Amino acid sequence: MTEATQTQRLPEAGADAAGPEEPGRGATDAEVAVASQWKLTWWSFRRHKLAMAGAIVTLGFYLVVLFAGFLAPYASSHYSPEHTYAPPQRLHVLDDGELGLYVHPQSAEMDPSTLALTWTTDTTQKTELGLFVRGSEYRMLGVITWDRHLLGPVDPDGEPVYLLGADKNGYDILSRMIHGTTVSMTIGLVGVAISLVIAVILGGLSGLLGGITDTIIQRIIEFLMSLPAIPLWMALAAAVPATWNPLERYFAIILILSLIGWTGLAREVRGKFMSVREEEYITAARVDGAGHGRLVVHHMLPQFTSHIIAGLSLSIPAMILAETSLSWLGLGLQAPVVSWGVLLQEAQNVRVITDAPWIMIPGLAVIAAVLALNFFGDGLRDAADPYKN
Incomplete structure (x- = not known):
């Protein structure tokens, strides 16, 4: 194979390796030649799928940081001593065939000999949940005082909800x-x-x-x-x-x-x-x-x-x-x-x-x-x- 043939095939091999969806592939040689280091870095970064996924998840965590009060069902200080080590509750999204969020309340019974708690779920009762419900006040972005929460019980003074369970003091693990x-x-x-x-x-x-x-x-x-x-x-x-x-x-x-x-x-x-x-x-x-x-x-x-x-x-x-x-x-x-x-x-x-x-x-x-x-x-x-x- 001659050197000229190799030279002619190099762009084709590069194009095949890059694939039709490679970021920056549509740029001309002149655009690449004058592209800033940040743009070249971005084109290369977008080809790294795990890095892109990591960036999205990282961004999600820092969005939680900004809107923690809104995303958490309760304030970090909210607890219920009657719900020590309450297990996670199953979230239901259909209520009698219609869209509706609810969980079944739980109650604990203590064994008098071992003092162990046994939690039972009352499937005959429902604790209704809603979106953008009122709850404890917090400061959105550290500036705006608000009391709306993305997800929480419709009645904030009613039966507490523990979607991820509770700790030894009855704190909601999800909120904390x-x-x-x-x-x-x-x-x-x-x-x-x-x-x-x-x-x-x-x-x-x-x-x-x-x-x-x-x-x-x-x-x-x-x-x-x-x-x-x-x-x-x-x-x-x-x-x-x-x-x-x-x-x-x-x-x-x-x-x-x-x-x-x-x-x-x-x-x-x-x-x-x-x-x-x-x-x-x-x-x-x-x-x-x-x-x-x-x-x-x-x-x-x-x-x-x-x-x-x-x-x-x-x-x-x-x-x-x-x-x-x-x-x-x-x-x-x-x-x-x-x-x-x-x-x-x-x-x-x-x-x-x-x-x-x-x-x-x-x-x-x-x-x-x-x-x-x-x-x-x-x-x-x-x-x-x-x-x-």
């Missing part, structure tokens, strides 16, 4: 899991934002200046990375005074996770700075009189912003898992704060898990969020790497 999403998912964002600032400053100085500055910063990073993360988190979290209010403890946990979790990102930033600091356009900017600040902000950071974002997306699930682990051990967030880790504290008792396995349901939210963020981060990292596209 939705409210816990606000805390667990925002801890990842805020913690990673603090880590980003530290990583960009120290990693940038290390990669840009080099020499003794690079040596000192790298030794600090190596020292922190050599420490076992979980015992260090536990020690620092245990040092937080028990008298601190929930908000102070929330930010204390974020700072603890951030001050330890910046090292990996700082090394990535250092590597990117070292790879571009000797480029011709950087040298030209220096000759033109640009200072370190202008070099970093206007010439260096824009070249690998997409890589930093990809690294951040992979750091968020680590923060979520760290907070969940600390709270599960009783060293992180504590009641009355509601997070996924706090909700899973009861899961330390094997007997409770045996009698009420539904208390493990918040763990499914942790798994879904971490997997979605990892798929999203992997796809974004691959899309931002020109050598993998």
Whole structure:
């Protein structure tokens, strides 16, 4: 086969590999040549199906964060002591052949000898549910006071509804899991934002200046990375005074996770700075009189912003898992704060898990969020790497 024949067949092979539905395939060579890095990254990212699915699920979680009060049937403080460890109720959507939401109420009987609760369902009675029903007040987006809920009992003062069951105090697991999403998912964002600032400053100085500055910063990073993360988190979290209010403890946990979790990102930033600091356009900017600040902000950071974002997306699930682990051990967030880790504290008792396995349901939210963020981060990292596209 001649070289000319190979050259002629290359576009056909590329077209077949891309497929008729490949994003960006309809763009001309001229459009691709002038496309921005963000557009090229988006075209590549859309080809990654798992990453797209992860992005959609991640977006769904953060929409829950914004509208938690509206989506939750009850407030996080709503409980019924008569419904301790009430099992999940089946949601019926047809009422006598017509569309209508309801559940059958439940009642408990205690065995006088073993004190065990036995729950029975009264199929002769119905607790009606509705959409956009009135309930406890909350602040939509933190600004608007409202009392409408997406799904809930028509009579808010009537028999409580537990679609995912209740815990030992009679709290609705579904409502508290939705409210816990606000805390667990925002801890990842805020913690990673603090880590980003530290990583960009120290990693940038290390990669840009080099020499003794690079040596000192790298030794600090190596020292922190050599420490076992979980015992260090536990020690620092245990040092937080028990008298601190929930908000102070929330930010204390974020700072603890951030001050330890910046090292990996700082090394990535250092590597990117070292790879571009000797480029011709950087040298030209220096000759033109640009200072370190202008070099970093206007010439260096824009070249690998997409890589930093990809690294951040992979750091968020680590923060979520760290907070969940600390709270599960009783060293992180504590009641009355509601997070996924706090909700899973009861899961330390094997007997409770045996009698009420539904208390493990918040763990499914942790798994879904971490997997979605990892798929999203992997796809974004691959899309931002020109050598993998």
